[in-house]
Amino acid sequence: MPQQKQVNNGSPVGLDVGTSRIVTAHRVDDQFQYQTQLNAFVNLPYSKMTENVLAKENVPHSIQGSGIVVHGNESERFADLLSVETRRPMSRGVLNPDEPQSLTQIQKIIQSLIGPAKSKGQKLYFSVPAASPGAEDSITYHEASLRQIMTEFGYDVHSINEGLAVVYAELESSNYTGIGISCGGGLCNVCLAYLSVPVLSFSVNKGGDFIDTSAASATGDLINRIRITKEDSFHFNGYFADKTHQALSIYYEDMIQTLVASMKEAFLASRSLPKLSRPIPLVLSGGSTIPKGFRDRFEKALQASDFPIVLSEVRVASNPLESTAKGALVAALSEV
Amino acid sequence: MALRQRVREIEPNHYADWRAARISDPIEKLQYLHGAMTGRKSPVRRLFWRRLSLGAFVLITVSFLLPAPPAVSDASLVSHRQMFPETARKAPPQSFADVWLVEETDKEDVFSNGLRVDNRFSTPNQPRFYQVLDRKHGMTPSGDWHSQPVGIVYHTTESAIAPFDAQRNDALKRISKVTLDGLRDNRSYNFFIDRFGRVLRIVEETSAANHAGNSIWADETSAYLNLNSSFLGVAFEAQTGTDDFEPRINAAQVHAGRILTEMLRAKYKISSQNCVTHAQVSVNPSNMRIGYHTDWARGFPFAALGLDNNYNLPPASLSDFGFEYDGLFRRAIGPDFWKGIPLAEAQMAQDAAGKGSTYYAHKAALQDRYHRLYSALKLTGALEESNDATAKTSE
Numbered sequence: 134m135p136q137q138k139q140v141n142n143g144s145p146v147g148l149d150v151g152t153s154r155i156v157t158a159h160r161v162d163d164q165f166q167y168q169t170q171l172n173a174f175v176n177l178p179y180s181k182m183t184e185n186v187l188a189k190e191n192v193p194h195s196i197q198g199s200g201i202v203v204h205g206n207e208s209e210r211f212a213d214l215l216s217v218e219t220r221r222p223m224s225r226g227v228l229n230p231d232e233p234q235s236l237t238q239i240q241k242i243i244q245s246l247i248g249p250a251k252s253k254g255q256k257l258y259f260s261v262p263a264a265s266p267g268a269e270d271s272i273t274y275h276e277a278s279l280r281q282i283m284t285e286f287g288y289d290v291h292s293i294n295e296g297l298a299v300v301y302a303e304l305e306s307s308n309y310t311g312i313g314i315s316c317g318g319g320l321c322n323v324c325l326a327y328l329s330v331p332v333l334s335f336s337v338n339k340g341g342d343f344i345d346t347s348a349a350s351a352t353g354d355l356i357n358r359i360r361i362t363k364e365d366s367f368h369f370n371g372y373f374a375d376k377t378h379q380a381l382s383i384y385y386e387d388m389i390q391t392l393v394a395s396m397k398e399a400f401l402a403s404r405s406l407p408k409l410s411r412p413i414p415l416v417l418s419g420g421s422t423i424p425k426g427f428r429d430r431f432e433k434a435l436q437a438s439d440f441p442i443v444l445s446e447v448r449v450a451s452n453p454l455e456s457t458a459k460g461a462l463v464a465a466l467s468e469v
Numbered sequence: 470m471a472l473r474q475r476v477r478e479i480e481p482n483h484y485a486d487w488r489a490a491r492i493s494d495p496i497e498k499l500q501y502l503h504g505a506m507t508g509r510k511s512p513v514r515r516l517f518w519r520r521l522s523l524g525a526f527v528l529i530t531v532s533f534l535l536p537a538p539p540a541v542s543d544a545s546l547v548s549h550r551q552m553f554p555e556t557a558r559k560a561p562p563q564s565f566a567d568v569w570l571v572e573e574t575d576k577e578d579v580f581s582n583g584l585r586v587d588n589r590f591s592t593p594n595q596p597r598f599y600q601v602l603d604r605k606h607g608m609t610p611s612g613d614w615h616s617q618p619v620g621i622v623y624h625t626t627e628s629a630i631a632p633f634d635a636q637r638n639d640a641l642k643r644i645s646k647v648t649l650d651g652l653r654d655n656r657s658y659n660f661f662i663d664r665f666g667r668v669l670r671i672v673e674e675t676s677a678a679n680h681a682g683n684s685i686w687a688d689e690t691s692a693y694l695n696l697n698s699s700f701l702g703v704a705f706e707a708q709t710g711t712d713d714f715e716p717r718i719n720a721a722q723v724h725a726g727r728i729l730t731e732m733l734r735a736k737y738k739i740s741s742q743n744c745v746t747h748a749q750v751s752v753n754p755s756n757m758r759i760g761y762h763t764d765w766a767r768g769f770p771f772a773a774l775g776l777d778n779n780y781n782l783p784p785a786s787l788s789d790f791g792f793e794y795d796g797l798f799r800r801a802i803g804p805d806f807w808k809g810i811p812l813a814e815a816q817m818a819q820d821a822a823g824k825g826s827t828y829y830a831h832k833a834a835l836q837d838r839y840h841r842l843y844s845a846l847k848l849t850g851a852l853e854e855s856n857d858a859t860a861k862t863s864e
Contacts, residue, residue: 305495306711307629308486309502328485329502410483410651411629412643445629445644467499 143251145469146288147462148243148259149298149455150279152223153318153341153420155239157246158458160466167455168246172318173219174204174238175212193245202234204242212357219357225338226262226319227275240282250287256468257288258461260295262320263334291465296324297331298460303416303450311414312442314392315457316421318342321392323399325442327407337395339388341421347387348380369426386430388421393434400441412445418456422449482506483655490627491762493711493801568735578670584728586660587669590649594656594676599698600846601691604789608692608842618674619693620700620743621733622681622750623726624658625707625716625764633664633719641665645706655679658702660729666721668729678702683761684750685792687785688743694846696750700743701733714801715768727774741777748801749779752786754843757836759786760798767803780805783813791817791835 147158222235299313309329324334450456485505492498602608628648672678680702707716746765753761786792821831
């Protein structure tokens with residue numbers, strides 16, 4: 134697969150730096166355009182022939198010592214071919230502390246997507262997760278590191294809470310009032326916004342990676358292969374004949390129940406919520422919400438929990454993989 | 470699971486919510502909300518008695534503030550009005566249905582045309598109290614004050630809308646109720662027509678609802694600035710389409726709108742030409758453009774409500790006060806351009822020619838007249854639109 138052509142046209146940029154994927158959003162001729170790279174890389178043994186093939190195919194890569202690092206979308210394919218795991222610059226929503234190349238590789242992936250700023254002061258908003266229990270320091274380090282990378286690219290860099298970005302992307306019709314949830318690879322980020330102002334935000338330490346890792350542990354498969362199975366064929370409310378799908382179903386349910394319980398706890402505990410004059414919408418986004426039936430399963434769990442806020446609707450974002458980047462772009466455009 | 474939440478304390482801001490709902494561009498909406506939510510001021514309400522005490526003062530002040538005769542002379546305007554086609558604004562003979570109050574209880578009013586008005590949510594607000602401008606005498610403010618409505622402004626609530634089907638009945642009822650509560654808190658309209666065609670009284674008819682903001686309308690003899698007091702506000706629970714800018718109401722709402730209009734017209738002898746939509750009357754004094762609010766900029770079912778198509782009437786904001794319109798407004802009204810707009814522009818051109826003035830000089834003089842009148846009448850409190858005015862001056 135050839136490398137995607139950059140669409141950086143000098144206008145503001147929205148960037149979703151997710152555990153699984155990095156997505157950029159630009160506005161071109163009043164249309165939002167997106168580009169995505171897998172936030173992963175894989176090491177290949179060096180050979181001149183491999184290098185030539187990768188160069189010819191425009192596969193993002195770099196030579197490191199005696200090896201070749203393939204990063205972004207193609208890393209998953211190579212990992213599957215070689216039966217190895219991809220390496221991940223991020224874990225649980227932040228830079229992976231166990232990955233020594235995390236900063237180097239994430240820099241390369243971001244560079245392949247947006248390149249340097251086209252003009253001085255070009256605005257860039259990037260998503261950061263809300264803190265999860267005990268992870269406040271890692272958020273600070275994560276945010277500062279990413280800010281530095283993009284500042285070095287010449288951008289005027291700002292961060293935006295991931296859940297709030299979902300609100301900005303999806304809840305214009307309710308005047309940016311409602312609950313935005315991003316169920317990504319590392320975390321589920323939740324934000325309640327009132328008239329665009331984030332009122333309450335938090336993250337839950339379970340996401341797609343939790344499902345993949347747990348299911349892989351139960352079945353003995355590679356995590357990478359579980360992820361591909363999940364994205365290709367998993368759905369809710371069905372009969373699963375194989376162990377992989379059964380395991381995915383169990384751990385998906387675990388993630389949903391944890392998310393709903395955390396939301397109920399958070400909203401009940403908060404005494405500072407504004408008086409809402411009407412039911413508010415809740416929108417789900419992120420790769421983990423894509424399986425067919427996720428919305429229904431989530432809504433059912435929410436109803437069963439006696440959730441304390443009256444909701445007008447529960448829906449999945451129109452483009453779940455892109456809504457965080459879109460929201461970041463909307464925030465950037467609103468500051469121009 | 471223990472959670473570390475980030476919680477920010479925040480006060481409800483119903484006005485910002487209401488105002489933002491009328492901004493169609495998502496980026497502009499977000500910009501507006503960022504501004505409104507970071508540095509908003511509480512609206513200030515003047516007491517009713519202060520209006521009274523200011524009234525006499527204003528009558529004196531207005532005479533000093535009215536425009537100098539050479540700019541827009543009364544004589545030339547009067548002579549020109551006679552030149553302008555009679556059909557443009559002249560109301561046809563009015564006939565009113567024979568509608569009477571059959572039964573009146575705290576809970577409900579029943580009228581002879583089948584109208585039932587739910588009174589359970591009725592609330593008072595500031596009493597109606599306003600001056601009118603005499604069109605035939607250079608927009609001189611009337612010496613006497615009025616307390617009866619002379620017109621109706623139709624709105625959309627722009628609130629959340631669920632699919633209208635039986636499966637969503639509970640959600641539909643819940644949304645209507647929550648919308649109603651919000652409208653009542655803000656004293657937004659006199660009447661609310663929900664999606665089941667129920668007519669609910671919000672602000673008492675004797676009180677002004679906060680529905681029209683900065684606005685202008687005129688009939689044959691009088692012009693009205695800021696219509697909260699002079700016009701009743703009727704809101705349909707509906708949302709303007711984001712693609713076609715056209716609100717959709719169902720047959721039950723149309724029927725309710727018809728019999729409510731019939732009752733109000735009969736009760737107050739309201740002429741058909743004074744039954745207009747919010748988009749027709751809304752103005753922005755800070756940039757002198759019409760269409761600050763664009764609800765019912767198109768698609769209002771005048772005929773189905775037993776009214777003439779008032780999109781054909783020249784807006785006095787254009788013809789008498791020199792307001793303009795922009796591309797956004799044209800987009801809102803759509804391909805079926807109001808026939809009243811070219812009529813108003815033609816009238817402006819004729820007025821200018823009759824005075825020996827250029828079109829633009831004449832328009833500037835009319836705008837100046839508006840600002841003088843606006844400043845003068847604001848002193849009465851009759852033009853008090855604190856929320857709208859605050860928003861506009863900050864724009």
